[in-house]
Amino acid sequence: MRIGSWLAALMLSMAVAAPAMAEGGWWEKDWPYRKVITLDTTASGMNVPGAVGRSLVLVRLHSGNFGFSDSLDNGADLRFTAADDKTPLPFHIEKYDAQNQIAIIWVSVPNLNGGEKQDIHLYYGNKNAPVGQDIPGSFDADYAAVYHFSDNPGQPVSDATANKNASQAAPAGVNDAAIIARGGRFPGNVPLTIADSPSLAIPAGSGFTFSAWVKPDQLPEQATIYGRGGLTIALMAGVPAVVAGGAQLKANAALKQGDWSHLALAADGKIVRLYVNGVEAGAASAALPAQAGPIALGAGFVGEMDEVRISKVGRSPAAILVDAKNEGPGDKLVTFGADEKQGGGHSPMLTIVQNTPFDAWVVIAILMVMLVIAIWVMYAKSAYLRLAMKANAAFMKRFRRLDDLVPFDRIEGIDAKERALIEKAPLKALYDVGMEELEHRKGMQIKKKGLSAETIEAMRASVDAEQVFQNEKLDKWMVLLTIAISGGPFIGLLGTVLGVMLVFGEVAAAGDVNINAIAPGIAAALLATVAGLGVAIPSLFGYNYLNAQVVTIANEMRVFVDRLITRLAETHHHMNPPQQPLSGDLPQAAE
Structure with missing residues (x-):
């Protein structure tokens, strides 16, 4: 009896050790749980200078930061709110694997600035919730096409934006463990072709941004990452280079063979900038030629590609830095707070128990x-x-x-x-x-x-x-x-x-x-x-x-x-x- 009483007292003491619920209202009473997610662009976080604007933030969930047992198996109950904890944020789920407790989610944050900490909220636990994701609404109107490569093997690559600029054929292969969930494999002799469409029209001298994660398995003399009309973004013996009409721009160093790198090109009509892993690798005063006709991705490129984005504006250096650092390994932008329960708090011990593997x-x-x-x-x-x-x-x-x-x-x-x-x-x-x-x-x-x-x-x-x-x-x-x-x-x-x-x-x-x-x-x-x-x-x-x-x-x-x-x-x-x-x-x- 003494031992039983002692154990009961110990369990009670752990139960009452739960922290009080964070002050503030609750978005919807039908959602019993929420988690505060902090976006940190200060020196202690990602250290981003300048304004970023509307951003598509990658949120990775796994057993170390999220209780999948309290959410629906398909993630339909997930909701995100802004810093005011009232405004719903558009988001979409690229991958949700409740069995292996891994989720890849893209959240549209309306305004992100450098040198600040901003809280958004993840709500979950409503067992009767309908699917809440808004895939097209996650992107601003300046995105012409976004390719997650999340489609099943043998299917064309779908465009996540409302423009529906899907590829004409399926990639040669896929990799389920790419830099961000699933990625596409390129054998070098079969590029991925995207048909021309009005939403992809880029007038001469206008703004333009292309970005992608690339992993070259070989470093030939020339491997095209993006080719359309008079614009070519390529790797020359592994060195990122841009050919725009008669102008050429080349980085100083080659990409590492077998490693993932974030490659981006941004043009504002006056200056063309080349970025590698979020850092400017070269710039030239030039205006891009008009772009029309089909797009070819990966012509002569042997390796893998993921998260290809095409924008009709020149994205800022801060925005490109956020994309590269947030989506790559060692993300310091997104930090997770404790789980909170409506009307109370989650006990730290309960959180530990929920995250304990089988x-x-x-x-x-x-x-x-x-x-x-x-x-x-x-x-x-x-x-x-x-x-x-x-x-x-x-x-x-x-x-x-x-x-x-x-x-x-x-x-x-x-x-x-x-x-x-x-x-x-x-x-x-x-x-x-x-x-x-x-x-x-x-x-x-x-x-x-x-x-x-x-x-x-x-x-x-x-x-x-x-x-x-x-x-x-x-x-x-x-x-x-x-x-x-x-x-x-x-x-x-x-x-x-x-x-x-x-x-x-x-x-x-x-x-x-x-x-x-x-x-x-x-x-x-x-x-x-x-x-x-x-x-x-x-x-x-x-x-x-x-x-x-x-x-x-x-x-x-x-x-x-x-x-x-x-x-x-x-x-x-x-x-x-x-x-x-x-x-x-x-x-x-x-x-």
Whole structure:
């Protein structure tokens, strides 16, 4: 009962440790949960200079930062609100895998500026919610085409904007683990063609932006990334270059073969700028020629491509930097706050439990079984030892009153309750063996000879054997506590290692490696180690306490054996003529 009360108090204390809900209203009462997402463009975050404007922000969800168990399996219940927590934000889901707990979501933020922190809110948990994403509404009107490459293998690449400028054929292959979810594979000899359309018309000298994530597997003399009319964006021996009419622009360094790089071209009608991973790699005073006709992506390019965007305006350097850093590894723009519940808060412990992977739960289940066994051993052994010590005390009270040692069942004046208690005394078991040996030796006496030293040692050996047996009874099941003490932390560590491996695997798959994404998953994985210590620590205290009692009873039995043998020898000496000494240690009797 004491152990159960202690565990209940511990669970209650963890439950009441939940943080209070953040101040402020609640967007819709039908959504029970929300999470604050901070967009940090200050020096402590992405460190973006200047105004960005309307931005398409990538939000990566995984088990380390989101409780998928509280959301619908298809993410239909997801909603985003602006900093005022009233205005819904357009968004769309590129990938939502509840089983593997990975989601890729694009959120349209109306105004993003450098050097500030802006909070948006993610609502979820409404089990009756219809699909809330707005794919075309996520993009501003200046986007002519956006290709996520999220279509199934064998299907043409769809345009995520309302312009519907899909490719004429499917890419040669896809990669489910590209820089952002699924990407397209290009073999070099089959470009991806996009038919001409009015929404893709780019007049001469107007603004234009092209951006894409590219991963070259080969670095030939020329591999075209984007080709249309008089504009070509290519890799020349791996070096990004632009050919616009008669003008050429080239970066200073080649892209790394086998690595993802963000490549962008922005023109405002006067200056053409080339960007690599969000950083300007070259600029030239020029105006782009008119662009018409079909678009060819990846002609002569061997590698992978993802997140291709075509805009009819020249995007600012700050906007291109945000795209490159937010979408690439090590995103410092997006940080996740704690989960909040309507009318209360999510307990940190609850968040940890929700993020604990299955492998760690298996280990924790094993540890809980070990803890139950350890508690049972401590309770049962403690009760047994208390009874043994009480019974020994009652036996010794009677033993000290005996003038002559006789079998215990012949002792008078003991009521049934006391006799039943004394029957459980380890000392009484030693006494019974000693008396049996005495009765046996008395029957074997020849010519009234006393007990020899050898006979006394034989009697001692019998009592010692019983003492060993009683010691084994005292130590029974104690080995389970030693297993819990030594094995619990190692089993818990195994669960933590497995959990950390899964967290890093999921983070790698999602492409989100900031500390706010990793921390919840790591904390959840550490729950297995906590469980291991939770098994070992009480087992250690219980073992030390019980072992002290076992040692006390064992010492009491050892002393009693010496006392019993001595009194048995004295009793036999008084019952027989003193012609012979009781042992070789006694002096020779006078004739």
